[in-house]
Amino acid sequence: MTLPFWMPFSMTAVTLLWIVLPFLAGFMSFLLPQWARYLTLGGALASVGYAAYLFLENPLLQLRLLDHFGVSLVLDPLTGFFILTNALVTLAVLCYCWQSDKTTFFYAQVLILHGSVNAAFVCTDLISLYVALEVISIATFLLIAYPRSDRALWVGLRYLFVSNVAMLFYLVGAVLVYKAHHSFDFSGLHGSPPEAIALIFLGLLVKGGIFVSGLWLPLTHSESESPVSALMSGVVVKAGVLPLVRFALLLEEIDPIVRIFGVGTAVLGVSYAIFEKDAKRMLAFSTVSQLGFMLAAPAVAGFYALTHGLVKSALFLIVGNLPSRNFKQLQQKPIEPRLWVMLAIASFSISGFPLLAGFGAKVLTMKNLLPWQVIGMNIAAVGTAVSFAKFIFLPHKPPELVEKTTLNRGFWIAMVILLGGLLVANGVYYDAYDLDNVVKPLATIALGWLLYGALFRHLTVKSPRMLEQFEHLMGMMSLSLILLFWMVLA
Amino acid sequence: MLEAFVFATILLGFFGIIFKKNLVMKIIAMDIMSTGVIAYYVVIAAREGLFTPIFGDVQMGAYADPVPQAVILTAIVIGLSIQALMLVGVMKLARDNPTLETNEIERGNTP
Numbered sequence: 001m002t003l004p005f006w007m008p009f010s011m012t013a014v015t016l017l018w019i020v021l022p023f024l025a026g027f028m029s030f031l032l033p034q035w036a037r038y039l040t041l042g043g044a045l046a047s048v049g050y051a052a053y054l055f056l057e058n059p060l061l062q063l064r065l066l067d068h069f070g071v072s073l074v075l076d077p078l079t080g081f082f083i084l085t086n087a088l089v090t091l092a093v094l095c096y097c098w099q100s101d102k103t104t105f106f107y108a109q110v111l112i113l114h115g116s117v118n119a120a121f122v123c124t125d126l127i128s129l130y131v132a133l134e135v136i137s138i139a140t141f142l143l144i145a146y147p148r149s150d151r152a153l154w155v156g157l158r159y160l161f162v163s164n165v166a167m168l169f170y171l172v173g174a175v176l177v178y179k180a181h182h183s184f185d186f187s188g189l190h191g192s193p194p195e196a197i198a199l200i201f202l203g204l205l206v207k208g209g210i211f212v213s214g215l216w217l218p219l220t221h222s223e224s225e226s227p228v229s230a231l232m233s234g235v236v237v238k239a240g241v242l243p244l245v246r247f248a249l250l251l252e253e254i255d256p257i258v259r260i261f262g263v264g265t266a267v268l269g270v271s272y273a274i275f276e277k278d279a280k281r282m283l284a285f286s287t288v289s290q291l292g293f294m295l296a297a298p299a300v301a302g303f304y305a306l307t308h309g310l311v312k313s314a315l316f317l318i319v320g321n322l323p324s325r326n327f328k329q330l331q332q333k334p335i336e337p338r339l340w341v342m343l344a345i346a347s348f349s350i351s352g353f354p355l356l357a358g359f360g361a362k363v364l365t366m367k368n369l370l371p372w373q374v375i376g377m378n379i380a381a382v383g384t385a386v387s388f389a390k391f392i393f394l395p396h397k398p399p400e401l402v403e404k405t406t407l408n409r410g411f412w413i414a415m416v417i418l419l420g421g422l423l424v425a426n427g428v429y430y431d432a433y434d435l436d437n438v439v440k441p442l443a444t445i446a447l448g449w450l451l452y453g454a455l456f457r458h459l460t461v462k463s464p465r466m467l468e469q470f471e472h473l474m475g476m477m478s479l480s481l482i483l484l485f486w487m488v489l490a
Numbered sequence: 491m492l493e494a495f496v497f498a499t500i501l502l503g504f505f506g507i508i509f510k511k512n513l514v515m516k517i518i519a520m521d522i523m524s525t526g527v528i529a530y531y532v533v534i535a536a537r538e539g540l541f542t543p544i545f546g547d548v549q550m551g552a553y554a555d556p557v558p559q560a561v562i563l564t565a566i567v568i569g570l571s572i573q574a575l576m577l578v579g580v581m582k583l584a585r586d587n588p589t590l591e592t593n594e595i596e597r598g599n600t601p
Binding site for chain 1: 504508517520523524527530531534537557565568569571572576582586587592593595598599601
């Protein structure tokens, strides 16, 4: 491979440097505390650059380090989408926090989280993935527990506990794959015993927050600080989703299982989200359902992940600045128009309204569905429109009539990155703009709003939270394991 | 036979996580579960032989597979650090919840 003139090192070297950079920068920031924010900025920008390179050059790079048993990495445009999501969300969160009084520790953890999520995205062997996912758990725990309050600690501990137990199951699965093939490669899943696949899937489903094993997610994402929620919903859960997508693309026999979970989690997520009265919890449940959209059509998951990552982190950052989290109170208390505009843009995108990237992503996903998935996914799409109508129809009044919330410059820069990203990404799939494609999402949204206005606005159903209790989360893991085992065997 | 014991350990640990009320006990149960997992890696490594694979002049016979052992070493370190982190969290929680019963803590800390 001849290298372009602007590239003094080989691609392998650049890739490895890019993976190591956030970790080095993270530890450096403890030595040079006053530079912490700039180091984080550098780490995120490096990822933007690297993702841009992946898109422009379109390489299919497969690296295998250290022999047959070693680490293997794959870099392709699919990975590029996920890396770009990670980079933009980290960048936006950094801008949002720039003027706050967060300590070096916070920025260092953000950097380490960024690095480990990148690592989880690029690796294609089970053990590197395990290590990356565990580092993600630790960094996320430290970010959740950053406020040091009792509640933050408990939510963090619960998260760490659930994900660590899931990863123990995953490890057993990994060694069973090794036993069958003498290698930890993803491709080894082919021809492995069903229990190996079931165990590995359980680990990834829990980490990715998918279906019933992902019910730890709502509490964790809604009780953290807004920037941390934005990071978790925007990118961290995707570290569990991308491997599942890769499995589905790699192995034909796994594809239907992933698609079934996609539909299941999409419907489960929205059915909670529709009835939710708390803004942040609604967003968290919507994350659960959007992950379903990614899994339902593995071939186009990358673009969907990008649009969802941008929109969901924007929403979490905005909701963090609303006067209240409760929809009832919000409806009585008009909000500022500038906040409302931001909320509306994001809600339109996630509902799939044309001119925003969410539209292209949804059209692409719907085109790649199998016939049996269509009904479920359409229900989920209408449900998404219903749940986000809650934001769109919030009352707002001219600024002189409402009490002002102070929004610093960082907030606006973050919005420019995230919502601007949505507008730019809209150009990726411009083939979507023909009459058929435009009419259908509009009809979906109209139906959703009608349902909202006529029915769901007046309903007060308290969705049960029993399944979110710690012990039930654990119990659900064993049930999922049995379910998965039978699905693989079937 | 060994495999059966290993799986029994893993399962016992898992049930401990579910049935024990106390948070510290839950963490110990998780440790037991991870001990089981580690033991399973060792059992798999020793399938074809027991001798430590050290390069040298003397041939010892059937060697153990070094790859799972190397891999599980990483996992042990990660497990250790996660447990240390959790215990620190539990120490902080214990100040306001001296009994450390999970359902009590949960009741106090979920909205």
